[in-house]
Amino acid sequence: MKNLLLLFAAAFSVGALSGCEEPEQKRPNILLVLTDDQGWGDLAFHGNDSIDTPHLDWLAQHATEFTRFYVSPVCAPTRASILTGRYHLATGTSWVTHRMEVMREEEVTIAEVMKAAGYRTGLFGKWHNGKQYPHDPLGQGFQEFFGFKEGHFNNYFDAVLTHNFEEVKTQGYMANVLADKAMEFMASDGPFLCMLTLNTPHGPFQVPDEYFDKYAAMGLSNKDAAVYGMVENIDDIMGRLLDHLNAIQKEEETIVIFMTDNGPNGVRYNGGFKGIKAHVDEGGVRVPFLIRYPRLGWDKGAKIEKMAGHIDILPTLAELTGVVLPDSLNIHGKSLLPMTDSAPGRPDRKFYTHQVIREMDTIPSAVRTDQYLLTMKPNETALYDLLADPYQKQNIIDSLPELAANMQADYRNWFSEVTKKGTTPEPIQVGHSGVPEVELPAPDVFAKEAVEFKGGMGWANDWFTGVNNESKAIWDLLAVDTATYAVYVEMACETAAPFNVRISLGSEVVQKEVSASLSAPQLESPDREDRGEVYERKWPLVFAGNLKVSPGSGELSVSVNGFSGSSLEIKSIRLRML
Template structure:
């Protein structure tokens, strides 16, 4: 009979036990009689453009290992992702378009894969694989949404879309526990992945190696930066090229280990990037880059190597999508897909084996918006030839660089594609709220838990749709038509150091949606900075009719964030709202609020705040 799929070993008792009816996907004839399941190594880089590879015509960048991998692989020259990180990762992990998964943003809590979704790791684990993730997750900030709760047996990861430190990285968790590591993050992740390969060489494994380079902050070895500067590459691009070269060398070491461990024949290796590139030096004739829906924003390198199964060096222009890896890898693994959700991806196995040279897709859809998705967002829909980018129509066969808008001469094609996109958008957004999920409170995995400033609602709106300012280095952004003193503002100074500031008027407030595991007494603290001159302001914290009041104390400075216990509150079980409100703000600002910390009063099991 069909087995059940559990959402995660540690989570099964904490959350709802997920027992699903599963349907067999159908195993390709290719694999009939296969005695062993191949290992799967999925390597994803972050912000590496289609053009940041020697094999794609870049004359400066040194990527010998990836170039060699490409020569040993089938290459899909038209493989598509979404314009930004988290949307692609959601599609990769679920086989479903990201807007179906509850995820809608790369920040502000919108980068959360909802719990009803089933991950590739869960499905491969169910198929008998040992699963490991090493790198950037970016599908949920809080412990309940982390990869070790979502099908990964082993995990060394960070949860956000970005991390501040590449040397001695301080954001990595090992199976949920903070760890101290030495070295550059690219090497740290590769070493951990290598250990995973060595430890699991006698059983099928799924290695998801999600490098966070060459994403900003572009912290690269001086020698690599100088090497590319000396070649005439501008400084920013020289950093990107240096990070790509370092990553290429790390991938080379991992592939060498696979060879020396005797695993080459039995290992499928896949390589791709998560969105379009950010470098400008060489763009292979493509228009746009990261965050754009032109080809440069959504076309990713894609190589797939499986010795004896995939023809080395074969290239195909048949279109594939990141959504396809879920069904493709399940087919390779002899796994089953969840039957209670619809997959958007289709297996690429017939394309990769050469059984066909046709794309499984009639249309591919792309959309990106920092706010709620709509027809006003950046969007595109493409078939094999025509691509509609908002109101512009391109013939990709004649004009792969998307330079000649032919919407006026082909109005019927444009109108038909627009209609298809409209219907598709209505389908994938049906019933979706596009707001952060409720933050789990009293969850034994993370007790106490910190309510993050970026998840707060200001004046009934979420931070992403109100004004946001960057503390440094950019100057504060203008606050629209409202004077600064009338509004709280989300202030970004790095993921650990973001704050809510601008608390002036009595009654002004921000709120978080929380999901309390169990009714009871909870300890509430605020973590904030406050200048001596501003101290003495009064605030109230309210939840479901009960209220706690406190006075803001000075800290060594406005940017010294210290925890201050406010008191205990009775919280009801389930989803509710926690609001922090100004009672009186006698100085220039009530405080720079860095975190609201809530912990249950019962003895907490080992765990850590999210920050």
């Protein structure tokens, strides 16, 4: 069904071109730059006089800015909506860890749509919608991927990143490396969709000295100096990207989008808006959005004040490139083109927001119209008139109870619709030929007994600690074909006596005796501020044996017996296809 939908879109794409450009013109390229945890106020052109962003300031004067552009409160949900044009809950993505970030395989992405229409597709940077194939970029339409798939990365200098299915040691600051790879991709022949999804200014707070020292000298805290330094580095990257498009003579025919994925990762200048990252208020979900396309005159610094959001990106780009999106895709967003004309454009709409606090629930949530915002939180339901009170100073729910009740009813209907397929994460797939390794990291665990996460919550890169003879960790698998894997365990232990590590999948069992202590030393980490997540360590790989998988569902478990040491930790299981 997914392939049929893509064939439909490709078949009708050329005929639709005449609606937005002359037939002899080249089809527009797409460069979408998405930054991580950069708030609405982390830009000089939004009134922040403590930060220098000259290239983005220039872009704001030579692009169209949607001044009321909304995303989700956290990373993975926003990315799922950008990729699909659908609210994230409908895609299977509900949060940021424990496989709640994984987008369903059946979802049709912007990369799949554009690839079917003849575009080269590449993603450079953070993915965060599924670590294992086919939930990874290569399985969701990107022909080239260079970056990382988790929610965040541990070290930003000389990182080991993933290029398609291979690990590559890089040199230099990660954001610069990713930009270099994106520019290489754009320079090749043929129309392109290039997504540069930078890792900054998300923590850990690491940035080259020349950026950090400048803001530290202004008296900012170490964290804010690092964040602003990372944002200025992003600004320099934007300057390089724009210069590169001009140098390769693709500036006029390239749609350039700059945006961020949620509110700021901390309390700092945010234009006076209430809330930060993970909040459903304005400050948590209102972000910068610039789109430049000289061919259509979107290079004049126009400001569009009507509400728009991440679900609108795919239908907008589809219209600009002449690709017809089948109704069966159930796209929730709308093209932004009518809003850029002098005509009134679209009528008022509603925009829905949902956030998870550890466990899935109907709230925290919000409903927005062009005038009103209703926020629903565990301890408060509030209504605001955003036209009269954009900073949410006065809760007016008592004066407009009927409006609030209607908006709540709308939200309940919406929530029921977008969750009708459930919110249970899909299993990890194994058995795909051509996929050399499947990693089962600790945070992707389906169930666990007598074991805890080192970092407490189980964010990306975390591991199991306190493992003992009563411990068990289980991953939910789906084998699509028969395959045999060499099984490795990333683990560290302090022990004076041998013990056994046991991995089982149905009737298949492998067991390895570990007879000596194994060390996982922490790597040097040039953080400017203490982090809340785990630090990176160099983990030993213990070969446990060969394991055969047969088609169907199953649970892979790891346990130990005979352990009498003082410490045992497990980071992941790695399955390497033989």
